[in-house]
Amino acid sequence: MKILFYLEPITMLERPYLFAPIANDFIGDWFLNAFNTNEKYSKKLDVKLIVSQPVKEKIHINKDFQGVDIISISQDEMFSPFEKGTHYTEIVNKATTRRLTDNQNTYYKNLILDKLKGWKPDIIMTINPSPQFIRDLDKDILVLDLESAIFSRYPFMRSFYYDACGMGSNNFLNKYKDKISKFKISKKENQQIKYFKKQVKKELCKYNSVKKTISELRKKFKYVVLLPLQFSGVPAIDTEMLFESQYACLTYVLDNVPKDCAVIATEHDFNMFVSKDNCAEKLKKKYPNFVHIEKMNAFNSASINFLPYIDGIINITSTTAIQALLFDIKIISLAKGFNNWMADAQGIDNIKEILKKPTRNKNNILYWYLTHYVTLEKDVYNAEKVYKKLQGYLDKFKAEGINFSFYTKINDMQEFSDYVIEYMRKKIRNKRLFSGLPFLEKIKNYIAKKLKNAGKLHRKSEEYLNIIKGKI
Numbered sequence: 001m002k003i004l005f006y007l008e009p010i011t012m013l014e015r016p017y018l019f020a021p022i023a024n025d026f027i028g029d030w031f032l033n034a035f036n037t038n039e040k041y042s043k044k045l046d047v048k049l050i051v052s053q054p055v056k057e058k059i060h061i062n063k064d065f066q067g068v069d070i071i072s073i074s075q076d077e078m079f080s081p082f083e084k085g086t087h088y089t090e091i092v093n094k095a096t097t098r099r100l101t102d103n104q105n106t107y108y109k110n111l112i113l114d115k116l117k118g119w120k121p122d123i124i125m126t127i128n129p130s131p132q133f134i135r136d137l138d139k140d141i142l143v144l145d146l147e148s149a150i151f152s153r154y155p156f157m158r159s160f161y162y163d164a165c166g167m168g169s170n171n172f173l174n175k176y177k178d179k180i181s182k183f184k185i186s187k188k189e190n191q192q193i194k195y196f197k198k199q200v201k202k203e204l205c206k207y208n209s210v211k212k213t214i215s216e217l218r219k220k221f222k223y224v225v226l227l228p229l230q231f232s233g234v235p236a237i238d239t240e241m242l243f244e245s246q247y248a249c250l251t252y253v254l255d256n257v258p259k260d261c262a263v264i265a266t267e268h269d270f271n272m273f274v275s276k277d278n279c280a281e282k283l284k285k286k287y288p289n290f291v292h293i294e295k296m297n298a299f300n301s302a303s304i305n306f307l308p309y310i311d312g313i314i315n316i317t318s319t320t321a322i323q324a325l326l327f328d329i330k331i332i333s334l335a336k337g338f339n340n341w342m343a344d345a346q347g348i349d350n351i352k353e354i355l356k357k358p359t360r361n362k363n364n365i366l367y368w369y370l371t372h373y374v375t376l377e378k379d380v381y382n383a384e385k386v387y388k389k390l391q392g393y394l395d396k397f398k399a400e401g402i403n404f405s406f407y408t409k410i411n412d413m414q415e416f417s418d419y420v421i422e423y424m425r426k427k428i429r430n431k432r433l434f435s436g437l438p439f440l441e442k443i444k445n446y447i448a449k450k451l452k453n454a455g456k457l458h459r460k461s462e463e464y465l466n467i468i469k470g471k472i
Contacts, residue, residue, distance in 0.1 A: 001390065002046045004121035005031075008128045008235060009052040009073040010088045016054035018234070019127075023055060026127050026146060028064035030160075030380050036064060038383035045387075050115065052078075071115050081107045092235045095131035096170070108133035122394055128235045129167040142397040145171070147236065149374045150322045153304075155204070155427040156420065158377040162393065164402045168240045168317065169337025172407070173373070177341035179404045183368045189413060193363045196370075196417040197326045201308050203424045213293065214309040221262040221289060223355050224310045225332075227253055228266050228303045228318040240317045240335040249334060253314055254287040256348055261355075264291040264310070266303045311355050314348060315339055325366045328359045341365070370416060372407040378419075 005027050007019050027049065035042040048069040051059070056072040059065055081104040082091055094100050100108070112133065124134055124143045135143050145167045149159040165172040173180065185193070205211070217224050229246045230237055243249040250265055257263055280292040293302075303320040307313075312330035315321035317338045321331050325342060332354060333339035333346050340346075342365060345354045379385050389410070396406055 001044055001123065001387070001394070002119070002121045003048075003390075004116070004124045005047070005049045006124055006126045006130070006134055007049065007051045007055065008092070008126075008131075009050060009055075010078050010091060011052055011054060011075055016052070017058050019051065020055045020058035022127055023049070023051060023059050024062055024064075028059065028062050031386070032064040032068065034381050034383045034386060041383040041387045048116070048119065048121070050112070073111070073115065077111060089238050092129075092131070093239050095133065096129040096166070096235060096239050098132045100132050105133050105136060109137055112137060123390060125162070129170070129239055135166075140398075142394055144393065148319060150319055150369070151374075151376075151420075152319060155424045157423055158380075160375045160377075160380055161373055162375070162389075164393070164397070164406055167236055168335070169340070171341075172402075173341040173369075174337055176404045180341060180365055180368050183364045185364045185367045189367055190363050192413040192417060193367050196413070196421070197328070197366075199417070199421045200326050200424070203421065203428060204304065205308050206428060208305055208308070210293070210305045211309060214306070217262045217291065221260050223258075223261040223312070223352070224264065225257070225261060225312045225314055225351075225355075226264050226266065226303060226306050226310050226320070227314045228316075228320045230316055230318060237317050240338045242334060242336060249316065250283075253334070253348060254283070254290055257289070258352055259289055261351065262289050262291050263287075263314075264293075264306055266306070312344075312351075315343075322369075325362055325369075328362075330354055330357075330359065367413065371409050371411045371413055374411065376411075376416075376419070 005023075007023055007027070011018075032047070035045055048071060049065070050071045050073060053072040053074055056070050059070070079086065079091070081101075094104075095108070108131070120138065121141055124130075124137070124141055125146050126134060126143065127146055130143050130145050142164070144162040144164055146160060146162055147167060149161040151157055151159040163171045163173075165175050214224060227250065229250060232238055232241070232245065241249075243252060253263055280290075283290045284292070303318065304323055307320070307324055307327045307329065310329060312332055313321050313324045314332045314334055315324075315338075316335045321333075321339055322342065324331055330344045331339060331342055332348060332351060333343040334348070342362065344357075344360060345351075375389070379389075392408075393406070400406070
């Protein structure tokens with residue numbers, strides 16, 4: 001099987017190494033590492049990787065990439081079909097929304113083909129939205145967009161999806177949203193989903209520190225909604241944004257929601273602008289219904305703590321909205337199309353009417369998503385399972401193309417539920433026990449754990465933060 005990984009070669013916003021840790025994480029730590037430890041299946045693969053020149057320089061020393069043909073594309077090559085001074089977001093937006101001219105699309109297709117020198121992949125996997133020219137490269141090549149699915153942070157494990165249609169507005173979930181919304185589940189399957197949701201909520205609420213805060217808000221406000229803020233500079237978010245910045249999105253929401261609706265804003269750990277320069281204090285003076293709890297910044301998954309207690313979520317492209325399906329709360333979209341398949345409304349113009357309405361039963365949607373679309377972390381580190389999954393997708397593609405039956409059932413709901421709940425219990429219990437240790441013991445254990453996982457933690461945490469902070 002020949003696999004090409006395409007990681008957007010355009011250098012983003014003065015940060016030439018932005019995608020290096022993503023390459024290390026999604027391609028190195030996950031895919032290549034799994035196959036490098038399984039000789040039988042590693043022999044079945046021929047892998048190439050297309051990246052920018054700076055990213056190639058950053059990842060070529062990673063042992064996971066040894067033996068992989070890493071192909072770089074220069075910035076001059078990527079910007080060549082556009083006028084000088086064109087911003088990268090314009091190119092990426094046009095490429096991912098099929099708005100390139102025929103000449104531009106042909107130029108990029110020929111550039112990729114020239115770089116591959118006659119080598120033809122069976123599958124192209126993209127990390128970031130797949131551009132038009134990649135999907136038009138050859139009708140016989142299966143293109144899969146790879147990203148994190150419903151779970152990615154504490155107290156859950158990582159989860160992934162392989163989308164055969166694209167990301168965001170273009171993804172399979174939106175293309176077949178009508179079929180997914182009408183997907184029939186049995187009484188037993190409905191009970192399995194109800195049980196799963198109940199247990200997730202139970203575990204999450206055991207030691208949840210925000211319940212008291214929400215109770216106080218309920219005394220002042222009729223409704224409480226969550227706004228999970230994100231960060232800019234990556235195509236998956238930028239191509240879905242309706243605002244020029246996260247701050248613009250925040251102030252738009254605060255200017256337009258009713259005053260009896262509290263807005264809890266949580267920050268992404270790559271972009272904690274609300275916590276800086278007295279921003280939160282200034283916003284609180286202007287907007288009495290603005291809520292920001294700075295201590296929650298200590299959590300790299302602050303948003304989920306609020307889900308059991310709120311009325312709705314106003315979302316751009318955070319996977320927190322997908323997690324909201326577990327809690328039967330309203331999902332209100334402020335993205336171009338990311339949330340369409342699960343949203344209760346687009347825009348906040350009539351937010352009070354939306355929050356008043358009974359919650360729509362989405363158990364069938366959640367069931368299809370968890371059993372047909374999501375791959376848990378434990379399965380992506382298994383070379384045999386990954387190979388067979390990709391071969392199955394490839395066979396289906398060659399036989400039928402992409403249709404609603406492309407995704408067959410891959411997870412047993414009961415087994416899925418039991419595994420996730422037990423994982424949550426262990427994570428939450430361990431964190432609770434850790435928090436009760438004497439201070440010196442905490443430090444000792446913390447350092448020991450850091451040393452044990454130094455390589456992976458450096459790639460997944462320190463390097464990301466240094467890049468976002470502009471240190472790299």
